[in-house]
Amino acid sequence: MITVESLSKSYGSHAAVDDVTFIAAPGRVTGFLGPNGAGKSTTMRVMVGLTPPSSGDVHVLGRRFEDLPDPGREVGVLLDASAQHAGRTGREILTIAALTMGLPRSRVDAMLERVSLTPDEAGRRVRNYSLGMRQRLGIATALLGDPEVLILDEPANGLDPAGIRWMRDLLRGFADDGGTVLLSSHLLHEIEVIADDLVVIGNGRIVAQGTKDELLASAGTLVRAADGTALAAALQAAGITATPSSGGAVLAESDLTTVGTVAFDAGIALLELRAADGARLEEMFLSLTADTQRESVQHRTEGAAA
Numbered sequence: 001m002i003t004v005e006s007l008s009k010s011y012g013s014h015a016a017v018d019d020v021t022f023i024a025a026p027g028r029v030t031g032f033l034g035p036n037g038a039g040k041s042t043t044m045r046v047m048v049g050l051t052p053p054s055s056g057d058v059h060v061l062g063r064r065f066e067d068l069p070d071p072g073r074e075v076g077v078l079l080d081a082s083a084q085h086a087g088r089t090g091r092e093i094l095t096i097a098a099l100t101m102g103l104p105r106s107r108v109d110a111m112l113e114r115v116s117l118t119p120d121e122a123g124r125r126v127r128n129y130s131l132g133m134r135q136r137l138g139i140a141t142a143l144l145g146d147p148e149v150l151i152l153d154e155p156a157n158g159l160d161p162a163g164i165r166w167m168r169d170l171l172r173g174f175a176d177d178g179g180t181v182l183l184s185s186h187l188l189h190e191i192e193v194i195a196d197d198l199v200v201i202g203n204g205r206i207v208a209q210g211t212k213d214e215l216l217a218s219a220g221t222l223v224r225a226a227d228g229t230a231l232a233a234a235l236q237a238a239g240i241t242a243t244p245s246s247g248g249a250v251l252a253e254s255d256l257t258t259v260g261t262v263a264f265d266a267g268i269a270l271l272e273l274r275a276a277d278g279a280r281l282e283e284m285f286l287s288l289t290a291d292t293q294r295e296s297v298q299h300r301t302e303g304a305a306a
């Protein structure tokens with residue numbers, strides 16, 4: 001469990017994190033999203049004691065990180081895969097970490113195998129690693145102490161498609177075994193597939209949080225009938241904003257139960273009824289963070305200048 005309570009962090013007059021409160025619960029993967037500069041890394045750095053908060057607090061497993069009796073074995077952290085010592089081999093990095101944590105050397109081989117780094121790769125200096133290999137090594141380091149909590153900043157960065165799927169399965173398995181996973185990512189599809197809960201931050205403030213299902217349900221329902229026009233009309237008559245799309249599909253701004261009930265009451269047989277997907281998380285993300293996106297800032301500036 002990670003508990004963030006009224007956390008603020010300012011650099012000079014700039015509020016990088018502004019009164020942020022959320023929980024990452026055990027047994028769940030919590031996706032932490034936000035545009036560049038939104039405050040994700042700062043929040044994670046405070047979590048692991050690398051940056052002091054200006055106010056508020058973060059508890060990991062019920063304590064501040066610095067008060068954890070054995071942090072390496074309680075919390076696995078990957079904040080910057082490129083921050084590893086470039087002159088050491090992957091095996092050396094893991095071995096030093098294992099010895100520091102009082103773990104047997106056998107754990108190093110187990111972790112190398114778990115992240116699919118070959119003995120040959122483990123013997124190379126990190127400066128010769130690809131970004132994806134550095135991520136795998138970083139994840140191996142995070143998992144080394146068999147922690148209960150994982151805090152990962154952009155762990156999928158640089159991974160190939162098979163690597164992304166591997167990481168997805170790994171994090172899912174970790175959470176299903178009761179672990180807590182907090183991960184930030186700009187790969188919205190990945191977050192959409194893996195996360196149970198979402199925390200969206202923009203300009204240092206939380207703009208949305210909740211279960212993925214809740215947040216995406218509020219983004220709409222995709223419903224399809226043979227006669228899409230009649231379906232859209234029935235939904236609109238019930239006061240639901242409904243936008244017809246191709247093939248009889250309608251995007252309705254309501255939840256599954258309400259949309260299904262309206263169609264049933266109107267005697268319309270449905271061919272499909274589900275939470276709208278595809279670009280949904282992306283759309284939700286872009287609309288929630290529109291005021292904090294530098295691109296829309298540019299638009300506004302251009303508009304103001306015109």
Ligand SMILES: Nc1ncnc2c1ncn2[C@@H]1O[C@H](COP(=O)(O)OP(=O)(O)OP(=O)(O)O)[C@@H](O)[C@H]1O
Nearest residue numbers: 011015016017034035036037038039040041042043
């Ligand atoms: N040490 C620092 N000194 C001054 N400003 C900082 C410092 N660290 C972060 N900031 C500022 O705080 C804000 C939040 O940065 P942060 O790195 O937390 O964002 P982020 O959400 O992780 O962004 P990204 O997605 O680009 O990694 C940014 O405006 C950044 O410039």
